Amino acid sequence: MQAINYNEMTGLNLTVRKTTESTLQESIERLSSGLRINGAKDDAAGQAIANRMRSNINADTVVSRGLDDAISMAQTADGSLNTIGELLIRAKGLAIQSGNSTLSDSDRQSIQDEYQSILNNIQSISETTEIFGSYPLATDSPELPPELIGNVPPLNVKFPVQGTNYSFSSGIVSLAYIPAGSKNITITIDSLGLDDDIQLFTRDGKHLAGTPINGTDPDYTWSSRGITDSAKATSRVLSEANGFENGATYDDSQLIEGGASWALDGSETLDYNGMNISYSGDGDRYEPGAAFNDGSNGSNRIERLKIDNVTEDLVVMVVGSGSFTSNLTWGDLPEPTITPTVLPKQSRPWEVVTSASFGDDVESLTMQTTPADLKSLGLTNTDLLSMPTASNAMGVLDRALDKVSSYRAQYGAFINRFESTKSVLAQQNVATQAAKSRIEDADYAMETSKMAKAQILQQGQDAVLKVANQSAENILSLLRS
Template identity: 25%
Template sequence: MSVINTNVNSIVAQNAATVSGRSMAKAMEQLSTGKRINTAADDAAGLAISSRATSQIRGLDQAVRNANDGISMLQTAEGAMVEVTNMLQRMRELSVQSANDTNTADDRAYLDLEFQQLKAETDRIISNTQWNGVNVLDKTFTNNTTAGKFVFQVGANANQTISHTIDVFGLGTNDGSGASISATATEVTAATASTIEVSTLTVAGTYAAGDKITVNLNQNVFQYTVTDADAAGGSNTVATNLAAALDLRFEDGFEASVSGAGVVKITLDASAGTTTGNSFTLTAGSTDGEWDDIESLSILTQATSNTAVSTLDVAVASVNKARAEIGAVINRLTYAADNLTNVSQNAEASRSRILDTDYAKTTTELARTQIIQQAATAMLAQANQQPQSVLSLLR
């Protein structure tokens, strides 16, 4: 059919050129940006997935930096503790030297001069060691009402944390507030061996982690160290856990249980073949397990020097424990950072498969659309020439 007003072939060629032009423009955009998805119209679901992956990746990368910052802070604290340990060891050395009666009063005074200076410097380091403006050793930093507790955000999402409390106390700080323990033995005597003795330990006062409770049962000494959980639960929790520990320790012939608020009941089991008689001896006491009365120490006499040795032993053990805990957390944070890096790497690879342009495929698509675009243009020119043939009919 020969027509002029409606050139169907031209319209077909125009549409083909439009479609191929759109495909070519999309391929050029992908090649220019390096992204397969540039708008939501390109892949709506893929855009949402890649956006969530981006949030995770950026969160993971920041968490790695957080973990490394935490390592740096703990290394700063541990480095200060190294010097504290060195000075405490020197103070103990001076105490041992001063305890020797070959020293005169003047000699001990000279030794005490260095002792007091080291004590002051130890206190200064504990009070002034900072990281990013925050004191890290004196427990003045408070997070969630817990003194000395640092929480490190080591995940891409909320509450993915590692926490650590640095339990190093300043000189003269007695963490146990009136902690005490008393032992009251109630002996029951009777003519028969089946009658047994029941004795009690009353745990009273406020305890803190590191406090020591010593129980002497029939010349067998058992020492219980109060834990963080015990201290948080109060004297009743201390009594409960002490009873469990005693029951395990003195399992031959004795039973320990809780029989009231802060009261540990110890019963002689006469039926046990290893036990004879119906009574036993029981004594108990408690000591503060942390930095007790260091501020008041001196080595001016043999007696005070011996006291200093015992007190400094507790202090050195406390710092050693704190350093060991910090070292363990540093290792944990290192592994956490390595894991976060690995997860971030895999997440980036996953996002790349969704979001990034496949250049081999897209350049092939560009070449295809360019050829089709050129062909469509040529055909459009031919279609526009077809109406010219109608003129021959009008001659």
């Protein structure tokens, strides 16, 4: 009979026991976590594939939430546009009513009051429709306030439409400033009955064109306002509020006041700082006898100032004690503006992510702006106070309604597309989760069987080890005996 080597049997049993314990621990871990892959050692390739799938699942979930937000935004904008459309239809009815020649002026005024209320409501809806901090119906090109020099606005504020006559009051307050960069500027004034004279200054106080304050024949328009010398001009005219620099001093050394005879397109010219300036002259100063410089106009009541290329900001003033009409033409007229502390409400395009799968380029869709304010709809200068303006308003209202309808169609298309994309993402999500589950989820039946097998083996090994230990004790007992 072969002798039992106790040490060999014990060592072999311990090795097998460790393997069994490892198998048992693995089965318990998989059953408790529900995952077949609990670390890279379990299945490195499977873990990499499952991670990519998990990334896609999470990305699709986030994309779907973004699509929900985009749908909400489109529905909000569409609801407001529906209200604006109804208001436009009502306004069109008022325009048709005002176009009826049987109405009196008071009737049309009542219609105009309701029409203006509708326009105000449309503007309010466009500015207050808000979602997620965005204003989808606000203007996409807000008008920034003009940059003032002192209290003086740039020319484009006083003359918004080229070649159109506007009425003003004369005095010793600046009319406007000509911004540097302007080209081919022509300012024409009609001083009507009383004499009013156009004056051109630099911001440091140089009097470039106009009528004189000093000399043997100071102009009546200045003296009638109490400006009789350079000191008074400096203290009363060259103020910061009038657009002049701090410390500006009156200087008429460059002044052109007109040539030998009056000429509308320039009786005298001046080249100054890269600018060619021409001035017609004041017609009142060309009148004979007692009519000379008496503050009233004879046959020439028109004055004109022309500048070819404005290289620095210039101040324009029309001095007098009456009123005048004026128009402006230009080749190029910058519009200096400032950015306010509180920015105006503005609609901006929306970028909506529609796909962000692992390893692929992000796909997105741009929702363009849909401004529905009065300016964007072309309604700012409409009224129903007469038959011609009512007729014009009808066409404008039709075009505005067409624009609103096109906006609604755009939002409807977006909503349908986003809902379709969401449906595709949902199906894709379910399929990806199922595939990921097949890779990394534990097989409970198999793992339970493995755990039971490992437990049985472990119990058997414990029994064998116990028997082996008893045999050694028996031998030792015999030896002691």
